[in-house]
Amino acid sequence: MLRQAAGCERLGSALYAGLLRHAADDLLAGGPVAAVLRGHLSDPGRSALSLRMLGGVHALVLTGRAEELAAFYPSVGGKADAARAWPAFRRVLAEHGDEVSAWLDRPPQTNEIGRGAALAGALCYLLDEADLPVRLVEVGPSAGLNLRADRFFLTGAAAKFGDPSSPVRMPGAWQGTPPPVRPVRVTWRTGGDLAPVDPTSAQGRLLLTAYVWPDQADRLDRLRGAYELAERVPADLRAEPASATIARVSLEPGMWTVLWHSVFRQYLDQGESAAVDAGTAALAAAASDSARFAHVTLEPVPHAQDFPVEVITWPGGARRVLGSAPPHGVPVTWVR
């Protein structure tokens, strides 16, 4: 819990950092935190138990059932203040413990719109190589919101990308040497996730919003803008393992087929990982000067806080690191 508090501090949520420090004391003292987490304390660290609990409480705030605490949650118009929020947070756990406990059984489900800034730039590089329409395929897309990255509006490094009237706006999203900006034509958007979230449903939106840290206004704005975009721009999002998504895709002449994923690889078991690699290799082998294939990724690497933006293109298999981005995606620092 204290490690997660430090993580929240580093990534810009003073509210959650403060609440988790109080919660750690309450856990040791056998208070409501201990009661809610009972039965889960030996869950592995990577299950992010603290974030599950925080998500459950945030859902109560977002649905108007924790009014006293809402006064300290900027996501619903409150003013962040961890010290003053803590007594109200503790009372929510004491009064709605069962509801919060229900959130402990599922992994946090997020869809980080900022990561779409890396995809948008990578698409510009692809079009610089061959100016063709794009078929976008995402594995592990969660709600598939980044399948609309071409419709975001991004600025930074003296560049402007996308639609200035987009509900997803990211000022300062790019820095360094910006990508060669081009109009991107996406003709197909498809993705497969083991636990897809419908971004057009109230339930899906509550789930995704609840896991965003309430004092991170930019992340929330991006997410809410992406909900709006999802209503206008449909995407084919299926419940299936990544290997099945890749297996149902084939390349098309006169098009780029782009396989993209972000913060997804770490969840694959050995068998699925091998199947994803084999499917990707089969698509790569089928590529030609007309039917082009690209693999674009934003994935964590050991011992680095930022994630590389990588692209491999076929025919040829040229691999390039285009830049890097922090865990929530922006700003992307482009290096070429």
Ligand SMILES: C[S@@+](CC[C@H](N)C(=O)[O-])C[C@H]1O[C@@H](n2cnc3c(N)ncnc32)[C@H](O)[C@@H]1O
């Ligand atoms: C951390 S989330 C990242 C979501 C999204 N890529 C983003 O960056 O916002 C990881 C996603 O991978 C999905 N996932 C995990 N294993 C998968 C698999 N074998 N096949 C498809 N999706 C998978 C999860 O359900 C989850 O939606």
